[in-house]
Amino acid sequence: xxxxxxxxxxxxxxxxxxxxxxxxxxxxxxxxxxxxxxxxxxxxxxxxxxxxxxxxxxxxxxxxxxxxxxxxxxxxxxxxxxxxxxxxxxxxxxxxxxxxxxxxxxxxxxxxxxxxxxxxxxxxxxxxxxxxxxxxxxxxxxxxxxxxxxxxxxxxxxxxxxxxxxxxxxxxxxxxxxxxxxxxxxxxxxxxxxxxxxxxxxxxxxxxxxxxxxxxxxxxx
Numbered sequence: 001x002x003x004x005x006x007x008x009x010x011x012x013x014x015x016x017x018x019x020x021x022x023x024x025x026x027x028x029x030x031x032x033x034x035x036x037x038x039x040x041x042x043x044x045x046x047x048x049x050x051x052x053x054x055x056x057x058x059x060x061x062x063x064x065x066x067x068x069x070x071x072x073x074x075x076x077x078x079x080x081x082x083x084x085x086x087x088x089x090x091x092x093x094x095x096x097x098x099x100x101x102x103x104x105x106x107x108x109x110x111x112x113x114x115x116x117x118x119x120x121x122x123x124x125x126x127x128x129x130x131x132x133x134x135x136x137x138x139x140x141x142x143x144x145x146x147x148x149x150x151x152x153x154x155x156x157x158x159x160x161x162x163x164x165x166x167x168x169x170x171x172x173x174x175x176x177x178x179x180x181x182x183x184x185x186x187x188x189x190x191x192x193x194x195x196x197x198x199x200x201x202x203x204x205x206x207x208x209x210x211x212x213x214x215x216x217x218x219x220x221x
Contacts, residue, residue, distance in 0.1 A: 047175055047176055047177070050174040050175035050176075050178075051175040051177055051178065053153060053174055053175070054153075054171075054173050054174055054175050054177075054178040054218075056153075057153045057155070057171040057173075058171075058178075058218070058220070060143070060146065060147050060152075060155060060171075061155055061169040061170070061171055061218075061220045062169075062220060063139065063143060064100065064122075064139070064143075064147070064155060064157075064169050065167065065168075065169045065220055065221065067122045067138035067139045068122070068138075068157075068167055068169075069167070070138050071121075071122060071136050071138055072167075074136070075136075078090070078159070078167065079118045079121040079122055079136070080103055080104070080118050080121075080157075087161050088159055088161045088165075089159060089160060089161030090103065090157050090158060090159045090161075090167075091158055091159075091160075091200070091201075095200050095201070096158075096201055096203075096204045097156035097157060097158040097168070097170050097201050097204055097205075097217070097219075098156060098157050098158065099154050099155070099156050100118065100119060100147060100148075100154070100155045100156065100157055100169075101117075101119070101147075101148050101154070103117060103118040103119070103157055104116065104117050104118065116133035118157070119139070119144045119147075119148065120133055120135060120144075121133060121134070121135060121136060122135070122136055122138045122139045122144075123135050123136075123137065123138070123139050123140070123141060123143075123144050124137065124141060153171050153172065153174065154171065154172075155169055155170070155171050156169065156170040156171065156217070157169055157170075158170065158198075158200075158201050158219070160197050160199075160200050162197060164197075165197035166195070166197055166221065168198060168201075168219040168220065168221070169219065169220050170201075170205065170217040170218060170219035170220070171217065171218060172214060172216065172217055172218075173213070173216060173217075173218050176213075178218060179213040179216055181218060182205075182206075182216040182217060182218045183206075183209055183210065183216065185218075186202075186205065186206035186209050186216070188206070188209055189206055189207060189208075189209040189210070189211075190202060190206065191203075191205060191206040194206070198219065201217075201219075204217060205217040205219060
């Protein structure tokens with residue numbers, strides 16, 4: 001009788017312990033689920049993806065700008081003109097930055113286009129072009145393919161043509177962090193913080209300050 005009583009008591013304790021363990025597991029799983037949701041909310045996956053894309057755009061802009069500077073240092077003029085005495089201005093024909101896929105030499109704007117784009121002149125060139133289109137091999141063909149892909153974030157080129165002015169390569173930021181960086185440089189919607197040689201594109205670069213991120217640009221250097 002005593003043995004039976006002790007056995008029943010042991011089984012009851014075991015069942016109680018097993019049930020308590022299951023409850024603990026459920027609690028732990030619930031807590032982990034809550035923490036996972038909290039972490040994902042804090043990380044903001046969309047922001048991280050867009051930040052990665054912006055980082056890629058910045059890298060491409062740096063490579064393009066370096067290629068333009070190397071071409072200019074070696075040739076004595078920019079890849080969108082024929083010789084050092086030509087007007088070095090490059091814009092969209094209305095004073096704004098020109099999308100790199102529309103940049104042709106001479107003159108910058110697509111309206112003056114011939115058969116040689118700036119990217120071709122910086123890359124492999126084109127022997128079949130009507131005008132001389134000798135490549136300088138400053139960029140690889142893989143780079144040209146990447147920045148001209150229909151899914152790529154467009155790059156834009158600008159130079160106001162004045163003596164001593166810098167050439168800028170710009171892109172529209174997609175992440176909050178890069179938009180904030182653009183706004184910090186602009187300081188306001190009129191581009192107070194921009195260098196003097198960017199005054200001509202202040203509206204395009206800073207026009208969306210604190211209102212519309214799609215109207216902001218990051219420009220290098």
